[in-house]
Amino acid sequence: MPSDDVLLPLFAAGVQAVRGDSAVSTALRDAPCPVPDQIIAVGKAATAMALAARARFPDTPLLIVTKYSHSAGAPDGAEIIEAAHPVLDEMSLRAGARVGAVVRSMAPGSHLLMLVSGGASALVEDPAAPLNLTDLTARAEKMLASGADIHEMNAARKDMSRVKGGKLLAAFKGASVTTLAISDVEGDSLDIIGSGIGAAPKPANFVFDPRIVASNAIARSAVARAAAAQGIPVQINEETLYEDINIVAPRIAKVLTSGAPGLHLFGGEPTVVLPPNPGEGGRNQALALLIAREIAGVQDLRVLVAGTDGTDGPTDAAGAIVDGALWESSGQKALERADAGTWLGARDALLKTGPTGTNVMDLVIALKS
Structure with a gap:
């Protein structure tokens, strides 16, 4: 990991x-909720979320579905299913069959x-007939390579699924x-997060209490506060x-x-179009390298992406830290x-952190001296 x-x-x-x-x-x-009869945690942050829920409700059955190598430290007695991301x-x-069976029962x-949490779209799936795994994988890989944004991808996923979009x-x-x-x-809509796997049908025949408990805006605010505590002026804090x-x-x-001079902070999730047979990396690593090219020769900038x-794409790196001296042709x-x-x-x-227990898109944190 880079030293900074x-x-x-x-x-x-x-x-x-x-x-x-x-x-x-x-x-x-x-805002306490009733004691649940079942807890289902899905997504890349599922294990961390489940730990807090189990602490609050120690006797409730718990099902966790998360990405491979993301279940370390899960509560004892939890049923755990690990699956692939970003391609299912x-x-x-x-996982889709099991989650559906638990809900129906x-x-x-x-x-x-x-x-x-994010990642649930790939981790939990029950394909709508007549689609199968081969169909879904091919479509997912095509969308990822095309540079489609999350709204386009989730709209397509809902049409192909029996568990998304409130289903x-x-x-x-x-x-x-x-x-x-x-x-x-973007927009923190429950209908979009995880392709709407935790959203209610319309109309719902049950009492529904939806809450967004973490977001990119909250993360950026924390970064800004930490910078201010060190006397670093925050010049920009935006989600663009x-x-x-x-x-x-x-x-x-x-x-x-x-x-x-000071801290320049950006959040969100950019897109990238991939060539045939792409190499190693993800959107954050590619964006970091592009920024390095654009600031080549500038001595007073250091940028974390x-x-x-x-994790960034199908890699074990979260992104990278670059400056004006890094770029080469x-x-x-x-x-x-x-x-x-x-x-x-x-x-x-490269910046390698391991699984963080959350997923609120990406951060670009730049310091100008």
């Missing part, structure tokens, strides 16, 4: 503020606590559902990373090179091959 005495603690402060365990604990403390696999279908009068809870026969969600989408990385990078670079979940070929991860790794610029 300022940017890394700021990123950690943002992540800590939206961790699944702390977010759920706060939500259940400030056979375990995703097994709940008795009249029962209460369900749903804990939802899972349409099978619920109980009395009430509480959904606590960590948002990884919602275009292609080739548009986002020069825009950010222009703001940084022309802006005042990372996913708050600790060979980086252009790496960008063209979508191989930014390999290039940045060879220069010890």
Whole structure:
């Protein structure tokens, strides 16, 4: 992991503020819900969210569905299913069948606590007939490579699924559902998070209590507070990373090179179009390398670009830390091959945190001296 005495603690402060365990604990403390008869946690932050729920409701059955290698430290006695992300696999279908069966089996009068975080779209699936795993995988890979944004992808996922877009809870026969969600989408809509796996059908035949318990805005506010506590002026704090990385990078670079000294903070989730047979990396690594190119030769800038979940695409890096001295002409070929991860790794610029227990999209934290 790159050594940076300022940017890394700021990123950690943002992540800590939206961790699944702390977010759920706060939500259940400030607005208690009925004792649930079942807890279902789905997404990349499912384990952390489940820990807080189990602490509050120690006797409630618990089902966790999360990404491979993301269940370490899960509560004792929990049923755990790990599956693939960002492209689903056979375990995703097994998870979809199991989650659906649990929801359908709940008795009249029962209460369900749903804990939802980003990644649930790939991790939990029950394909609509006549689709199968091969169909879903091919479509998912095509959408990921096309640069489609999360709204386009989730709209397509809902049409292909029997558990998304409120369809899972349409099978619920109980009395009430509480959904606590960590948002990884623009606008923080429960209908979009996890492709609506924790959303209620319209109309719902049960009492529904939906809450967003963590978001990119909360993470950015925590970063800004941490910077202010160190006497670092916050010049920009905005959520604008919602275009292609080739548009986002020069825009950010222009703001940084022309802006005042201090902290410049951006949030969101940009898109990237992949070539055939892409190399190693994800959108954050590619964006970081593009920013490095745009600020080449500038001596007073250092920029962290990372996913708050600790993973960037199909890699074990969250992103990268770059500055004006990093860029070399060979980086252009790496960008063209979508191989930014390999290039940045060879220069010890990758940021690796491991799973963070949350997922509120991405952060760009830039410090200008």
